[in-house]
Amino acid sequence: MTEPLLLRQDVDQTAKLTLNRPERRNALSLSLLQELLTALTELENDSKIRTIVIGANGPAFCAGHDLGEMVDRPEDEYRDLFETCSRVMQKIRQVPQPVIAKVRGMATAAGCQLVAACDLAVATQDARFATPGVKIGLFCTTPMVPLVRAIPAKAAMEMLLTGVPISAERAVELGLINRVVAENELDETVQQYCNAIAATSAMTVRVGKEAFYRQLSMPESDAYKDAVDVMTTNVVEADAQEGISAFLGKRAPQWTQK
Incomplete structure (x- = not known):
C-alpha cells in the first residue's frame, strides 16, 4: 500500500507534506488525518524547519472527508473523525512555522477547510473551492469555522448554502x-x-503568528493591549535589537534566535 502522506524535508528549511491518495481525490480518511496531526506535531518542535508546505498528488487537492468512511458507523466514530480533523486544522494555526497550501484542482468541503486553515495559500488557475456538504444533507459546519475567518460572512454563507464552487480568481x-x-x-x-x-528571524515569526491568531477573537481594545505586551517583549529580544541595529547600520542582520 502507498503511504497516504508523504513528508520531505528540503535543504531550504522547508518541510513538504504531500497528500498521497490520488485515487480517492486525496480524501481525508481518519488515518490520513492522524498522519497529518503526527507530522505537524513533530515539525513544530524542529527548529531547522522554517516553513511547511501542504500539497497533493494527482489532479485534485482534496475532496474533503472520505465518504466511504461515513456510512452506517456509530456516532462516536463520526465524532472521533470530526474531532481529529479539527485538531489538525488547529495544529496548523498552533505550529510556529507558517503553513502554505499549494493547490491544484478541486479543494472541497474539508479540503477547502484545509486551505482556509493554512496561513498562506497559492493556487493554479484551474483550482476550484467549494463547501458542498449541503447538497448531500451534511452542512459543512466544521469547514465553516476557518472559512468564515478567512473570507467575508456573506460570501461564506453563499458557499455554504449553495455548495457552488468558486474560481481561483474569486478566491x-x-x-x-x-x-x-x-x-x-x-x-x-x-x-x-x-x-x-x-x-527573517524564526523567533519573530513565531511570536507574530501566535499573536495574530490570538487577537482575532479579541475586542479591539483587548487586541491593542495584547499587541503592546507582545511588541514590548519582542523589542528587547536579541534578534529585534540585531535587526534594528542592522537596519540603522545598513547591513544584513545576523539572526541567532530560534
Whole structure:
C-alpha cells in the first residue's frame, strides 16, 4: 500500500507534506488525518524547519472527508473523525512555522477547510473551492469555522448554502488564497514565500503568528493591549535589537534566535 502522506524535508528549511491518495481525490480518511496531526506535531518542535508546505498528488487537492468512511458507523466514530480533523486544522494555526497550501484542482468541503486553515495559500488557475456538504444533507459546519475567518460572512454563507464552487480568481478576491498563478509558476511562487520567510528571524515569526491568531477573537481594545505586551517583549529580544541595529547600520542582520 502507498503511504497516504508523504513528508520531505528540503535543504531550504522547508518541510513538504504531500497528500498521497490520488485515487480517492486525496480524501481525508481518519488515518490520513492522524498522519497529518503526527507530522505537524513533530515539525513544530524542529527548529531547522522554517516553513511547511501542504500539497497533493494527482489532479485534485482534496475532496474533503472520505465518504466511504461515513456510512452506517456509530456516532462516536463520526465524532472521533470530526474531532481529529479539527485538531489538525488547529495544529496548523498552533505550529510556529507558517503553513502554505499549494493547490491544484478541486479543494472541497474539508479540503477547502484545509486551505482556509493554512496561513498562506497559492493556487493554479484551474483550482476550484467549494463547501458542498449541503447538497448531500451534511452542512459543512466544521469547514465553516476557518472559512468564515478567512473570507467575508456573506460570501461564506453563499458557499455554504449553495455548495457552488468558486474560481481561483474569486478566491483571491475574497481572501481565501493569496495568489493565483499558472501551473508552471506554482512551485516557484510557493518557494518565493518560503525564501522570504526563511530570511527573517524564526523567533519573530513565531511570536507574530501566535499573536495574530490570538487577537482575532479579541475586542479591539483587548487586541491593542495584547499587541503592546507582545511588541514590548519582542523589542528587547536579541534578534529585534540585531535587526534594528542592522537596519540603522545598513547591513544584513545576523539572526541567532530560534
